[in-house]
Amino acid sequence: MLAGGSKALAAVMVARSLGPEGMGVFSLSWTLAGTLSFLAVFGIDYLLIRELARSGDRKMLESSFTLACLLGAGVAVMLVGASILIGSHTPIVQALAGAAGYIAISAPVLVLRASFHAAEKMEYESLATTVEGAFALAGVAAALSLGWGVPGAIGGLAAGRAAALVVSLVLYRKAWGALQPRWEPAGWAPMLKVSIPMAVSYAFTAVYMRFDVVLLAALRPASEVGLYGAVSVIILTIPIFASSFSGSLYPVLSRAGSAEHPEVKDVFASSVRLLLMVSVPMTAGLFLLAGPILKLTYGADFSSATHALMVLSFVLPMRYVNNLVGHVLTAVDRQTKRTAAVVIAAVANLALNLVFIPLWGFMGAAYSTLITEIILTALLIPALKPLRINMTGLVEGSAIAVVMGAVVVSVPGGLVGQMGAGAAVFLVVAAGLVARRRGAGRAHAKEVAPVVPTLEGGAL
Numbered sequence: 472m473l474a475g476g477s478k479a480l481a482a483v484m485v486a487r488s489l490g491p492e493g494m495g496v497f498s499l500s501w502t503l504a505g506t507l508s509f510l511a512v513f514g515i516d517y518l519l520i521r522e523l524a525r526s527g528d529r530k531m532l533e534s535s536f537t538l539a540c541l542l543g544a545g546v547a548v549m550l551v552g553a554s555i556l557i558g559s560h561t562p563i564v565q566a567l568a569g570a571a572g573y574i575a576i577s578a579p580v581l582v583l584r585a586s587f588h589a590a591e592k593m594e595y596e597s598l599a600t601t602v603e604g605a606f607a608l609a610g611v612a613a614a615l616s617l618g619w620g621v622p623g624a625i626g627g628l629a630a631g632r633a634a635a636l637v638v639s640l641v642l643y644r645k646a647w648g649a650l651q652p653r654w655e656p657a658g659w660a661p662m663l664k665v666s667i668p669m670a671v672s673y674a675f676t677a678v679y680m681r682f683d684v685v686l687l688a689a690l691r692p693a694s695e696v697g698l699y700g701a702v703s704v705i706i707l708t709i710p711i712f713a714s715s716f717s718g719s720l721y722p723v724l725s726r727a728g729s730a731e732h733p734e735v736k737d738v739f740a741s742s743v744r745l746l747l748m749v750s751v752p753m754t755a756g757l758f759l760l761a762g763p764i765l766k767l768t769y770g771a772d773f774s775s776a777t778h779a780l781m782v783l784s785f786v787l788p789m790r791y792v793n794n795l796v797g798h799v800l801t802a803v804d805r806q807t808k809r810t811a812a813v814v815i816a817a818v819a820n821l822a823l824n825l826v827f828i829p830l831w832g833f834m835g836a837a838y839s840t841l842i843t844e845i846i847l848t849a850l851l852i853p854a855l856k857p858l859r860i861n862m863t864g865l866v867e868g869s870a871i872a873v874v875m876g877a878v879v880v881s882v883p884g885g886l887v888g889q890m891g892a893g894a895a896v897f898l899v900v901a902a903g904l905v906a907r908r909r910g911a912g913r914a915h916a917k918e919v920a921p922v923v924p925t926l927e928g929g930a931l
Contacts, residue, residue: 474597475711477604478628481611482704485624486697486769488615495693496563496621498700502684503550504570504625506677508577511546512539514669515662516585521802523589524722534653535662536582543578547571569625576632583639587646589722595642602638607631669801672810675817679843680707682817683836686824691832698776699833701769706783709753713746713791717798724802730858735803739855742795744864748901750791751868755876756893757784763886779837788868789844792860796851805854812850816843871900 482501486494515535523532554567580599587595610627617623643650663670684703687696720738727735757764761780765773800809820843827835852860875896882892 472711472715474600474604475708477608479704479708481608481624481628483768484611484615485621486701486773489620491694491697491772493621494697494700495688495695496566497624498684498696498703499688500563500566500570500621500625501628502681503567504573504628506681507546507550508574509673510670510677511543511574512578512581513542513663514666514673515539516581517669517801518662518666519582519585520589520722521725523586524725529647530653532586532647533651534655534658536579536650537652537654538659538662539578539582543575547575550574565622566625569622569629573625573629573632576629576636580632580636580639583643586643588718590646591722592646593719595646599635599639599642603631603635606634668806668810672806672813675813678817679813679820682821683824683839686828687833687836690828695833698773699779699836701765701773702776702780702783705780706786709787710790710794712749713794716742716746717795721798721802724799728803730803730855736858739799739858740861743792743861746791746795747788747864748868748871748904750788751865752872752875752897754784754787755872756879756890757787759876759879760886760889767886776833779834782837782841786841786844789848793844793847793851796855799858800854808854809851812847812854815850816847819843819846867904871897874900
């Protein structure tokens with residue numbers, strides 16, 4: 472949360488310093504950097520978490536580290552070369568050069584983080600990402616104060632990732648021993664073959680989540696890209712809780728390896744309930760306070776993006792659940808079903824954006840994203856069988872949202888007072904629902920024999 476929040480704050484500093492047009496250039500460059508950094512590792516990091524959780528094969532890990540370094544460097548070189556060949560104007564070329572450095576460093580960092588994740592050393596992963604966020608924030612602030620603009624801001628983010636690499640290497644020694652990169656080309660081809668569904672899923676997820684910024688840059692003025700980019704920062708930052716929560720379950724679920732496993736069913740049901748109970752009230756709060764949030768965060772120049780943020784607020788519950796569903800499908804070896812759903816959603820998103828952006832600008836991109844998330848949800852849920860989505864969390868989240876919304880719109884004192892009152896109502900009502908649920912659970916437990924947890928690595 473701290474790491475993602477610091478990067479969001481860095482984007483806010485860029486927007487306030489350089490305005491919508493500068494934010495547009497930054498959004499394009501940062502979108503390409505963030506997207507290609509994940510694509511460069513070709514899904515190897517995700518594959519590693521699952522396989523290391525099952526086998527602990529250190530040779531595979533060290534071979535993957537070498538391969539990731541090569542892939543990251545290759546993608547970085549291609550990005551700079553492509554930007555020069557297409558004749559982008561100088562600020563974008565300079566920004567993409569910084570983005571290339573970020574990508575080259577990202578691939579080995581993602582593999583090292585995967586090793587912590589697989590070993591369930593979540594504190595190591597958290598420390599590395601928090602250090603990255605702190606250095607990135609400091610780097611962006613320094614670059615903007617020196618007048619280095621968007622290229623300097625991207626360079627600041629790259630400096631943060633370099634700090635994460637240093638910290639990750641130190642922590643790797645504690646978790647696994649001295650790092651010994653292995654040169655094993657013969658083993659890379661089978662590894663890449665297995666990781667293809669994950670890589671394809673990464674690629675098309677990037678298309679439907681981020682490519683709207685690229686299309687906006689090609690079809691609309693930079694100021695519109697900046698307005699939409701500012702909204703995207705908020706929508707991409709809020710689900711960090713969901714991705715962290717779901718990701719922490721991934722290695723344990725991978726060891727279970729089957730959707731039929733009774734504990735997988737229990738963990739999935741309780742997790743869906745929690746995510747819906749949290750995300751639905753968030754949607755209500757973001758919808759009701761979209762305008763004041765944008766004004767406070769970015770300034771009055773970004774108020775015209777209010778309706779886009781209101782539309783995209785409805786994405787949150789689906790994105791929370793879809794993130795969990797994606798982790799579960801991969802953990803139980805159904806990644807091809809996840810990939811198929813993501814490919815269809817990405818193609819639909821591309822088609823929608825090509826129609827809607829010329830008609831409605833950045834609002835068209837917002838509508839396209841919402842429709843795409845609905846399509847993806849409709850495709851992912853059937854792939855879960857025999858697991859089912861328990862709607863209890865949706866009912867509870869809606870009840871919290873209604874009470875919270877009524878309080879928020881009636882509280883005077885501006886945004887801070889409204890958000891404080893909303894948070895207080897959420898905590899009180901949610902605590903009451905959880906206590907009621909636990910009471911019912913204890914009553915039920917007296918009637919049935921206790922079940923001993925079976926997942927390796929401890930009970931959930």
